[in-house]
Amino acid sequence: MDPPAIIGCGVSLNGPLDIAALTEAFGALRREFPDIAGRIEKADDGFDLVVDGPGKPAAELTRQFHQEIEKGVAADLDIGETLTALDVLTEGEDRHLAILRYSHTIADGTRATFLLFRLWSLYTQVVKDGSPDEIEARPVPASPEQALAERGIVKGPSSGEERLAGTRWHGAVPAVEDLPEGELRALRKRVVVEGDLLNLRAIAKKLGCSAYGLVTAALVIAERGAFADVPDDEPVPLGLVSTVDARFKLSPPIAPADVTNCVSTLYKRLDLTRDSSLVDVARQLSDQLRDDVASGLIQQTVLQPDPSPGQGPAVAVNYFGDLPSPELPDGLTADLIESVFEFDLSLLRAVVAMLPPGSPPPIPVGVSYYTGTFANKFGIEALNLPGLVPEQVVDGILERAIALLKSAAA
Template sequence: MDACLTIFVVLWEPEDVVRALDPSEQRFVRHATFTGRSVTVLGELDAAGLGAAFAALQRRFPILVCRIVEDADENGILLRPGDIEAVGAWVSFGDPDEVRIPAESMDPGAQLAYLDVVLAEEDRARVTLFVHHSVADAGHCVELFARLWGFYTDYVETGKIADTATVVAESETAAGATWEYPASLEVLLAQRGIRRGRRSGLETVARPLVVTDSVSGIERAEAAPATLARPARIQLDTVATARVLELARAHAVSVNGLVTAAVLRAYGDLSGADHVSCMYPVDLRRRLDPAVAAEAGTNLSGLAAFATDAADTADLVVLARRIGTSLHNDLADGVIEQSVLHFPDFFGPDRIHSTAGHIALTNTGTVPPFRAPAGLILDDYEIVYLSAHPRPSTGASAAVTFLVYTYLGRLTIGRLGGGPLAAHLLDAVAAELSWSSADQEAATA
């Protein structure tokens, strides 16, 4: 600890330091991972108004204009911006059907959020908000994106944006309060008296670390050019989505459990594996006491794990119910909160366990419609990831990653990775979910 403090004094002015990042945040530093929320826009977009809205967002949430620097061991340090002028919205002309890597530099050493606006003829556009994953997870990013469109709507409708400079002091930690700088999950758990226990909750998907899981010092010295990951997607229409919701309700299972079961069945059938396992984040904001506002924490998700023999996945609803029961028990036992306190054992250079080969699934739930002025339609919504300076990974590698969310009544399933199965996975998952309640009635008649 003393050595770290010395580094702070040598490299940066003490008043610039906010804090060192905790493990739940640190795991996104190595690749400079930005998570993006992107929509296509139909209608006339006021570029100046969107720039004003982004500036208001930066004032309202000063974490966005902070920066992350790394010490000699690549540990992330969060710094205040000082006298550095914030980078505003980038506006250019191009193809709104693409999610691009911005031509301008995205550097976490400069600031932690960027807005890319691509305009086209015929009143079409794409707007993408990139936020560094160390300081914002899915819940936080959706809140930021919603605030951005709220500020824009205010600007278009009234010509001004309400004062956004007033923030709640960091010491005011009551439920629902907005902090000037969001806290890590580790800090919020400690405030509630939750300490590391013996179980991580990830035992069913973990295995001992082996040499091939490690990264040499030579490999980690070089960073590659920026890369963008835009998941391949399949979207169910509103009728098919409603059918999935009805199936979940009819059998008293969660949509998350149903989709996870479909993913496990599809992957197991295509891969021929005897055993399938998955990990998925669980948002703890409303499960902590007191609860935490969406923007008051950085990455407030624990990890849940589920593993089963492929032979036990024959019935979709039964499997969904088993997944739900496992999650309910882990929440009751407190092991979802424990997972983050064991992150150093699974992520980073000091890890001792590996979960490589698992299925990763992130379900961000229903994304509420964003405010927009009359005549403007925010039609499509996507989640993308941008690594500003990717380096070889020091964490577990998933066999495939699925992203699940619902926007405007349409369930979307995205895929990253998957190897030789990649081309078939999304169709296989969708086929599992097309099993309607009518099919169930016929099967049980």
Template sequence: MTASQLLVRPLAPSEVLHFRFGLYVGYATRVRGTLDSAALVQAFAILRQVYPILSARLVLDDTSQPSIEAAPELPAMIDEVAGCIDDPLFGLPDLDDHAAAIHTVRGSDDTATVTLLTHHAIADGHHSLYLLAELWSLYTACVGDVRIAPQRHDYPHSLEYLLDERGIGMGSLALPGDEMFGALADVKTSPGSSEGSRIRLSANETAALRATGRGAGTTINGLVSAALLAGIAQSRGVDIETLNYTYVVDLRARLTPRVGYPEGTNVLSMAHFVADPRAGDDLLALARAITGRLREEIATGAIFAGSSAFMPTLDQPDAATVGQPDAATLEALLSTVVMSTNWGVIPPLSAPADLVIEDFYPIVPSSPIASIVPHVITTYAGQLTIDTTAQPSEESRLLAEHLHALARLAQ
């Protein structure tokens, strides 16, 4: 290593899985108007100075341990191509283990997509959304020639460090060994892109769904989860209790002291839920059961013991009899899993007067773990949206149908 390329720290177990699969997640913004490429380059350069993790590379150290390497002299990964903005990854170059990148696709008119890509080993969804908001604030300041003197942040800590600092034990990690990685590599996956299905409620419908949740003693996440499980069970013609529901829980607000978004890499746990038979007959009761189970896990601290268990099906009680399954067995196990991640409300995104940020949408990674097709739940401009890389199907139609029906309950 040169003087400018120094080891920051080895990756913790909660980060290693993302490194092994090379997982990047994209945060795409569709814009209309005047997009100043030079100002975007300047804004990203400042962002990298403020958050040095964005200037890092993920490498194997001298002992073959996945690690974060500081490389401030490494050129920023920022590029621009002309193409169809419906594909924000059009012309995306090899990211070469950079921690972060900016990719812009310009349309034939005054539209473009600007995508922030972050390696999942160094930032989760909430962390990256915070960075996205910072990027657009810096861009707006650069366009307006406003002087900026932001404060530099430290490198983010791992979940293990943050829990240990607070005296919380997280138990043994359910991470696969080398044989399991090999089996996962043989599992069929979908190509990584923004294609798939999207369900979006209007702002009024979203407000109505929130009111339904309040009246029923549950949350929007509980209602979406119930509708998702019911729709998938109906579409596949299976009993709802055969599905293993797994969803990501952000632990930041559940820790004392609270963890700021850029202070941790993947401050997450995985909650698991299996419905009672015939639970799909009453979506409100199912939603209450899902949120009730989560509240119980938070109250008992079980949610922390489940931290970093990113292999949900292998964490089931009967998984011990499976051993190290081959690709076919593993694919069968994964086929019972329904997974979601709720990024919550997308923070306000600044823009100068001559540019409008019209929309936001996630781009989930292509990897063996994506055999469990994730459903990404967001709310942008007051509108609830569920995106998935699964192709449009009966599952999506039924999910939308259930959500609209739940929203009407508040009217």
């Protein structure tokens, strides 16, 4: 049974790494959170999460590859057997990328990051003390429907997705012959800035907006600049799909590990020229988020399906703010957190082959941006399916977004 999407939460490390100790820590993590050692089984009315024991040994689910990290490695995770696995890519002696792979059925980005950090806390205990502290199994986390129902929130008529009607996109549907063979994997582009943008909250506060609004505004304005065939002063309607962690917008709030998925979505149409005001757009987005939380719409989107493909795929921005560094033993340091997405998109190849010329892309979002601060560096990571947006265009978007943010910080 192949999962529809395997997501990875990875940390880039420098220093000596004890793979045996890491494997032991991974086993402890699976004992502490039994659901991640569970599996998915088909049922009459869909699929069930089955948690009935320790699952496969951690040693069978931990792989180490000695290779160039940038080459990556394909996930090997069958949700009919387990819902998590651990891959470690080692380049040279002391450069590593450790990826906690998981099925989206049991974790969103917030929970996965929590689990990743807990893994390294357990690893540090093993390295220092020979074994982790006594592990007590935690309850299986609630589903988003359960968590919201306990707070009196049920599915309503709207998620706000209708705001995206009539929006445009600068990318294109690739020709079938231009798509790579096998599974399609997201192309990654990353830009990291040290120093200038480490105090985004204070910068945004001074400008009368939120850090979320400021970063997101820079990215959507930079995306507007990619419409090379449109005059700079002509407004273009762009769609924005922006994730918001609803855990902390609920009353009472929910702890990161106590619900599987609780990411909500802000939908926004923005009519932008190439030189739209960064501050004005940032304030619009900050106000929209505040209004959607107050009205309950943000909480509603947790219960709504993913956005549907529209006239133009939306810009997707995921701002995670300031992440602390994980607990690590002496001599080992972390310098980067990254998202790893792998989809079996064989269906996309078949759909593209059937599309009439000029048809809108059969996907809801174009480039997805993941951005925030970690290890004293601000970074933006862009993920883009092959053939949709040329790499040089993505490079230009990232360059302009950083320039806009640096201008705001000056």
